[in-house]
Amino acid sequence: AQSVTQLGSHVSVSEGALVLLRCNYSSSVPPYLFWYVQYPNQGLQLLLKYTTGATLVKGINGFEAEFKKSETSFHLTKPSAHMSDAAEYFCAVRIGFGNEKLTFGTGTRLTIIP
Amino acid sequence: ETGVTQTPRHLVMGMTNKKSLKCEQHLGHNAMYWYKQSAKKPLELMFVYNFKEQTENNSVPSRFSPECPNSSHLFLHLHTLQPEDSALYLCASSRDLGGRGEQFFGPGTRLTVL
Numbered sequence: 067a068q069s070v071t072q073l074g075s076h077v078s079v080s081e082g083a084l085v086l087l088r089c090n091y092s093s094s095v096p097p098y099l100f101w102y103v104q105y106p107n108q109g110l111q112l113l114l115k116y117t118t119g120a121t122l123v124k125g126i127n128g129f130e131a132e133f134k135k136s137e138t139s140f141h142l143t144k145p146s147a148h149m150s151d152a153a154e155y156f157c158a159v160r161i162g163f164g165n166e167k168l169t170f171g172t173g174t175r176l177t178i179i180p
Numbered sequence: 181e182t183g184v185t186q187t188p189r190h191l192v193m194g195m196t197n198k199k200s201l202k203c204e205q206h207l208g209h210n211a212m213y214w215y216k217q218s219a220k221k222p223l224e225l226m227f228v229y230n231f232k233e234q235t236e237n238n239s240v241p242s243r244f245s246p247e248c249p250n251s252s253h254l255f256l257h258l259h260t261l262q263p264e265d266s267a268l269y270l271c272a273s274s275r276d277l278g279g280r281g282e283q284f285f286g287p288g289t290r291l292t293v294l
Binding site: 070075100102107108109110111112115156167168169170171172173 | 222225236282283284286
């Protein structure tokens with residue numbers, strides 16, 4: 067069975083500092099990996115996704131993530147945090163083509179300190 | 181209207197009430213989903229529909245009854261709910277099942293069961 071672990075339910079960074087949100091997955095087959103963001107009172111919005119090909123994936127709002135198979139990780143980073151990045155972030159995994167199930171992590175709430 | 185819309189945005193109901201949640205997608209997608217988002221828990225997939233046919237029922241109690249009259253509309257009929265059913269209910273759609281496509285989410289309905 068697939069699963070997703072997000073380390074740290076709350077992360078605080080100063081404005082302008084590096085953002086690092088951690089995600090590890092378990093899967094016996096190559097996964098498709100996603101990061102979603104949820105702003106208050108809104109649904110989830112896709113930040114970026116990895117399916118195949120280049121392991122460093124760039125998304126919206128300056129975020130990027132790197133798929134590391136050896137570490138079963140897909141950590142989300144942004145070089146310089148902005149106040150508007152404050153939100154909840156969810157990592158998700160889908161196993162294999164033709165499988166519609168997305169398994170989500172429990173989320174990480176990102177707080178930006180002015 | 182664009183994207184995925186959900187009504188109502190907020191709903192308070194007693195345990196004996198019957199209510200319905202509505203989801204509409206304007207993206208021309210063929211697959212639609214209901215998720216439950218509770219505090220401190222991962223998103224839970226409840227139901228999946230593809231071309232109006234239910235393809236997934238993730239062991240959801242019968243007090244939740246989905247309906248998909250066409251590929252653009254999805255309903256969740258609620259009756260005799262329990263307080264632990266209070267949560268944010270998210271609707272999502274995707275072009276088709278599986279593959280590499282992303283799911284697009286609505287803003288959710290915040291349900292409170294008294």
